[in-house]
Each structure stands twice: as C-alpha cells, then as structure tokens.
Amino acid sequence: MEGHTRVKLLTYADRDMMAIDLAQKLAGELTATLMHEERALLVVPGGTTPGPIFDALCAADLDWNRVDVLLSDERWVPADHPRSNTRLVRERLLVGRAAAARMLPLYASADTPELALAQLEQVIRPYLPISVALLGMGDDMHTASLFPDGDNLTAALAPDAPLLVTMRSPSQPEPRISLTARVLREALSLHIVITGAEKRAALGRAKDLPPEQAPIAALLDDAMIHWVD
Template identity: 65%
Template sequence: MKLLEYADPDMLAIDLANKLAGELAAALMHEDRATLIVPGGSTPGPVFDDLCAADLDWSRVDVLLSDERWVPQDDPASNAGLVRSRLLVDRAAAARFLPFHVEGETPENALTALQDRVEAHLPAAVALLGMGDDMHTASLFPRADNLRLALDPHAPALVEMRAPGLEHTRVSLSARALASSLSLHVVITGPDKRAALERALNLPPQEAPIAAVLDDAVVHWAE
C-alpha cells in the first residue's frame, strides 16, 4: 500500500482526478476501451467534479460502480444517481455507463446475466474505491451474509450482499474483481477514516474487508 497525504480535500480531489485521467489516457493508448470502477457515497463527489472535465476520449471509457443498492436507478438511494449527476457530465457524458440494477427483477434472477456483462469489462484499467469507518469497501461489509464468498479468490464478479443495519439489498463487486484492477486507488478523508485504515492494516479481511484490496492500492487521504 502507498499512502498519499494532502493539505486539504480540495487538493486531494484535483490531484486524484488528474491521476485517474492520466491512467485512463495511458490505458486507451494501447486498448480499444478502458473500464473505470467508481464508488458511491459522498467522498468521491468532488473527485468526479474535477474528473468529468478531463480531456480524454470518454467515448471509449466504460464506467462500472463498485457496488449498488438494489433500488430503481431514479431512487435517491441509488449510487447511479451520483455517477450520472457528478461524473457523467461535461466531457465524461460521452462515457458508457453500465448500471447494475435491472428494473422489475430481483437480484437473484438478474445476477447471472449481470455476471457475464461485468466479467467482459474486467480487469478494470482504473478503480477508485472508498472506505467506511467500519472498514468496509464497496458493499463488502463486516458481518455481511455473503462476505466469505465475496472474499474468496475464485468468487464471481458480483455478489449479492445483506448486512445488519443496511436498509437495502446490495450487489457488490467481489474482492477478486476489485483487486484485479490494473490501477487501484482508495479515497478517504478525516481523522476517523485514517484511524480505521490503520486498524485495517492489522486485521484480516473478514474483520476489515478493505484489507483484501490494500496490497497494491494507493490510498489518498486529507484531513
């Protein structure tokens, strides 16, 4: 793991957006298309605000969420809404978004078809992840019902997840799918998440799921 510290969240957002854009541009120099994995939550919003204006061939970029609540895409709880409103605008409006939710289907019925679609876009050229105070990443939560499967090295790309305290069923990229990314970044802010990251370095992934993807990650942190 490599840790980069920033003077403030604004500097973090600008620098990280530049790094992501540069890595996508480099991938597109030798590949027809490049996959970008992005998280939901509030932390990546400022990064998206800067990344969306990057001067690269967004029409050749496929955007995948790291995880999603199983709700309609226009539901306020959907991560797709954040991506559409803050990343898929400006130049990035030309990117191809691949949402996970299938209208009118249960995750049990939809997951098989979604697996094939997601696998076709892996490994991702670039992945951006977040982390919660409980050391979860994507929807890989401690005590989640399918966490053991999601951490298995032979796990499918997508895993259905339920955990105590979560209002909605979620689907999440597995640790295997996330860690296969050619470049992997984690963005966190504030002292609480810095402390959680330091705890995760000494815990197994079953207790700190973020630990499953930290080995080759660059972590970006600002107070």
C-alpha cells in the same frame, strides 16, 4: 492475510487539492490505457466522498467515448432513487466531457438482486479486467459493499469468487450488489480515497486485521490510499 504492515498512503493539504490531483491521476491512467487498448474500464464508488473528484474528473480532456464506467457496488433501488449510486454517477460524473462515456449497469428491474445477478455478470464480463478503480472505505472498514457483517462476505473474499455477489447487512436498509475482492484486486490501477481522522484510524486498524473483520484489508497490498483530514 493478516498483518499488513505496508500501506501506500498519500496525504493532501485540503480536500479541494485532493479532488483535483486525484482526478488528474485517474485521467492520466485512463489516457495511458487508451494508448494501447481499444477501451478502458473505470470503476467508481458511490457515497458522498467521491462527488468532488467526479466534478473535477468529468472535465478531463480524454477520449471519453472509449471509456466504460462501472460502479463498485449498488444499492438495490431504482436508478432515480435518492440512495442510488447510479443516480450519483449520472449526475456528478457523466456530465460535461464525460457525458460521452458509457455506463455499464449494476442494477436491473428485478425484485431482488439475486434475480438479476447472472444477467448483470454477463454484461460486465467482456469489459474486464478493470483498467482503473477508485474505491472508498467506511468507518467499519468496508469497501464497495463488502461489509464485515455482510451475509455473503466469505464468498466475496474467496480467491475463486465470482464477479458479483449480493450482500445483505443488518447495518444497511436495502440489499446490495457488489464486485468481489478478486475482481477489484485484478484492477490494473487501484485507488482508495478516505477522509477524516476516524477513517485514518480505521485504516490503521485494518492493516493488522484479517479481511473477514476488515474487508478493506483484502485490497491494501494492491492499492494506493489517498487521505485528507
């Protein structure tokens, strides 16, 4: 899977424009899905980058009560913790019109993610495949919680990967749980949003590296990349 040379890249004049345009695109794709499916599954990332996109998307006029929302990954902290991605989504996306959507859990009250893995997979499996996925990327070329130094990266990249993997990384303060590359690639529509010159440069490196070094490379053939400086 080395040697990616074709990256589908959209660039934007400013961050406000990107947030509005990308929110409209996601809403349009969800609406199109709901025209021929009973429900649509929207996968979203945590972190700081998607906040403005969530702010625009939550006001979209679509049938939110038929939309299920799932995180791409989660830190293993309670849902009210400041570092919880679940908390971010509840505060920034599941408000306004989008409050009618249903959030699927990626955290459970267990000491470690391994103890909840089977339970969470059982909940998520009936809603797959993903209708629309929005992902981010770190400077280290990780996406979701698929880190280059993650202990379960090989399993997460395997063609026959499970739905979820636990992930521990020396660069991260807490354990994680993440959708695998296989599940993310199977999304009917896949978007990756990046901001700043450093991430643009990282994306340029990633397309010529194997996913074991640059996990985002596992998704580049299937994704539309949205970038603003």
